[in-house]
Structures are given as C-alpha cells and as structure tokens.
Amino acid sequence: MATRNYVTRREYDAWIAECAALAIACRYPIQAEMINDNTGLVFGDDQYEAFVNGMWSREPYEVFAIFQALNEPAIQGLPEGGLEWAQFGGLCDKLMIVHPGKFCSPHLHWRKTEFYEVVLGEMELYYASDILEDKRLQVTKKGLVSSHPMPKGERRPSGVRLPKGREHTYDKLTEYRRLGVGEPKFVMHRKHLHAFGCPPDAKTPVVIREGSAYSHEPTATGKASILSNWQGIHDNGFLLEGLDEGRLKNHIRES
Numbered sequence: 001m002a003t004r005n006y007v008t009r010r011e012y013d014a015w016i017a018e019c020a021a022l023a024i025a026c027r028y029p030i031q032a033e034m035i036n037d038n039t040g041l042v043f044g045d046d047q048y049e050a051f052v053n054g055m056w057s058r059e060p061y062e063v064f065a066i067f068q069a070l071n072e073p074a075i076q077g078l079p080e081g082g083l084e085w086a087q088f089g090g091l092c093d094k095l096m097i098v099h100p101g102k103f104c105s106p107h108l109h110w111r112k113t114e115f116y117e118v119v120l121g122e123m124e125l126y127y128a129s130d131i132l133e134d135k136r137l138q139v140t141k142k143g144l145v146s147s148h149p150m151p152k153g154e155r156r157p158s159g160v161r162l163p164k165g166r167e168h169t170y171d172k173l174t175e176y177r178r179l180g181v182g183e184p185k186f187v188m189h190r191k192h193l194h195a196f197g198c199p200p201d202a203k204t205p206v207v208i209r210e211g212s213a214y215s216h217e218p219t220a221t222g223k224a225s226i227l228s229n230w231q232g233i234h235d236n237g238f239l240l241e242g243l244d245e246g247r248l249k250n251h252i253r254e255s
Contacts, residue, residue, distance in 0.1 A: 004052050005045040006251040015055055016040055019065040019097040019205075026119045026207050028095045034067045037250055041066060043105040043243045046165070048251065050102065058101035058200040060161045067095045073214045075227070087111055087230060088190075090214025095119070097207050101161065101200035106169045107238040108137065108193050114212030115185040116196075121206035122180050124160075126173035127153065127194035137237040139191055150192055153177045161200060169239040170195060185211075193239070 007015075016039050023030050042048060043062035050061035074089030088111050098104065106126070116123065129150040133140050153175030162170055172193055179186055188194050198206040216235035236244050 003046055004048045006048055006253045007040075007042070007051045009252055009254050011051050011054075012037070012040060012250065012252050016065060018055075020067070022097055022120070022205060022207055023067055023095050026095070028067065028119075028209070029069050030067060031069070034069070037252060039065055039067065040250060041104075042250055043238075044240070045251070047163070055099040055102070060101050060103065060163045060197075060200070062103045062105040062163050062166065064096060064098040064102055064104055066097075068215070069093045069095070071215050071217075073230075083227065086227075087216065087233065088213060092210075092212045092215040094210045094212075094215070095207065096210060097205050098123075098196070098198040099205045100198050100202040103163060103197035104195055105166070105238055105240060105243055106173055106193055106195040107236050107243075108139065109190050109212075109235050110139070110237065111190060111233075111235045112213040112215060113187065113190045114210050115187045116179065117185045117209045117211075118179050118181050118183065119207040119209050120181065121202055121204045122178055122199055123196055123206045123208055124199055125153075125177045125179060125186065125194065125196045126156070126170055127175050127177075127188065128172055128192055129153070129175050131189075131191045132172055132193060136241075137239075139237070144191075150175070150189055166240065172239075 016035060020030055020035055041064055047061045047063050050063045053059060070091060070093040072091045074086050078086055127150060129152055131139065131141055156176040173195055177186065216233040234244055238244055
C-alpha cells in the first residue's frame with residue numbers, strides 16, 4: 001500500500017495559519033518571517049500520512065509547528081579564549097504547537113538545556129531521567145560534570161497510542177509527565193532523550209513555550225554565523241536516523 005509522502009499547499013497553509021492564530025491569541029510575538037514552508041516540521045516521509053485525515057484526526061504521527069522569536073548566541077563580550085564554550089550558552093525563545101495525538105520524535109541535544117512552559121492545553125512529556133550512553137549518537141558520560149539526574153516521572157499510562165512503526169523509539173523514555181497551564185517550568189537537561197505530544201482527547205492543541213540556550217538548528221541552505229565552525233553544527237540527535245535531515249524541507253505540492 002502506497003503511503004502519502006507530501007502535503008498540498010492548501011493543507012499546509014491552513015495548518016500553519018491555524019497555528020499562527022493560536023500563537024497570536026496566546027500573545028506570542030509572531031512576525032511575518034516566522035511563517036514559512038519550514039514552520040511545520042514533518043519527521044520523515046511516512047509521517048505525511050497525517051494529512052490524509054487531517055491534523056484533527058487524533059491519529060499518532062510525528063508532526064508539529066514551531067515559531068522562533070529569539071535565537072541569540074553568547075558571543076558579545078567574551079574573551080577569545082572563551083569562544084570554545086560559547087556554543088553551550090546564549091538564549092532561544094520558541095513557541096511549539098502540537099495537535100491532539102501528534103508528537104515530536106524522540107531526540108536529544110548535545111549542547112542545549114531547555115525548559116517548557118505550557119501556555120494552552122496539556123503536554124505529554126516522555127523522557128529518560130539519566131544520560132543514556134549511545135554510540136551512534138556519540139553520547140557518553142565520560143568526562144561530564146553532572147550534579148544530579150532529571151527528576152523521576154510517572155509510569156506511562158496504558159493505552160497510549162504511539163506513531164505506528166516507531167513505538168520502539170519510545171522504549172528508553174521511561175519517565176512520563178503530563179504538564180498543564182500554570183505549572184512550574186519543566187527543565188530538560190542536555191544529552192537527555194525526550195519526546196512530547198498532545199493528548200489525543202484534548203480539546204485544543206497544546207501550545208508550549210520553550211526557552212533554552214542557543215539553538216544550533218540545521219537549515220536546508222546552510223547558515224551564516226559569526227563563527228565559521230558553527231555553520232555545520234546540528235544539535236538535534238534523533239533516535240531514528242535521517243530525521244534531522246528529512247525535516248529540513250517539506251514536500252509541498254503546489255497544485
């Protein structure tokens with residue numbers, strides 16, 4: 001059976017317009033340049049199936065929207081000898097919108113620590129409370145300064161519907177939290193595996209504000225940087241290979 005490997009222009013624009021409207025209603029400073037063909041993230045060709053029945057189908061797929069208002073490296077004022085560590089600092093402010101039943105794929109960041117604040121709805125968070133060594137992702141505890149592990153969560157509720165064929169990638173994410181509006185910000189340490197989604201029975205998409213260190217995001221065309229050795233940095237390590245590259249450009253059919 002052939003799978004859907006594209007989204008139509010009409011489907012994509014309607015999805016992003018709804019997300020932008022939600023962001024504006026939540027008082028996030030949406031600017032015109034934030035709305036483009038990379039605002040929506042689709043984690044792999046097989047995840048375009050989400051558009052067959054639509055974002056409100058409540059089916060489990062790895063797809064969501066993200067708006068970035070601030071991404072500022074920690075460069076200004078540093079002595080030259082400190083630039084080696086500047087890639088771990090800085091500031092980033094994002095708003096992420098996930099529809100009911102949808103997910104962000106399991107991943108980690110080598111450099112940035114981030115926090116989540118739920119602005120609307122509820123967030124289902126899956127994570128590993130400790131750093132898990134992984135040869136492919138080049139994660140090891142050797143040589144790391146670590147003061148304490150992530151806080152323990154709860155047991156994942158039975159019956160959670162995970163994206164088909166990707167269920168195994170959530171096995172290492174043994175901790176579960178359901179976060180709502182008004183709760184304390186939840187901090188996710190660097191090098192810790194995590195994923196998140198919106199409950200399938202939710203009445204609204206979940207709107208999440210994320211603050212973090214500078215976000216070294218890959219782009220389809222490469223990126224300019226004040227430091228040349230930052231241009232090739234990708235700070236998103238996904239448990240499924242190829243997802244970082246696959247999400248760089250959406251397959252949008254104009255006709």
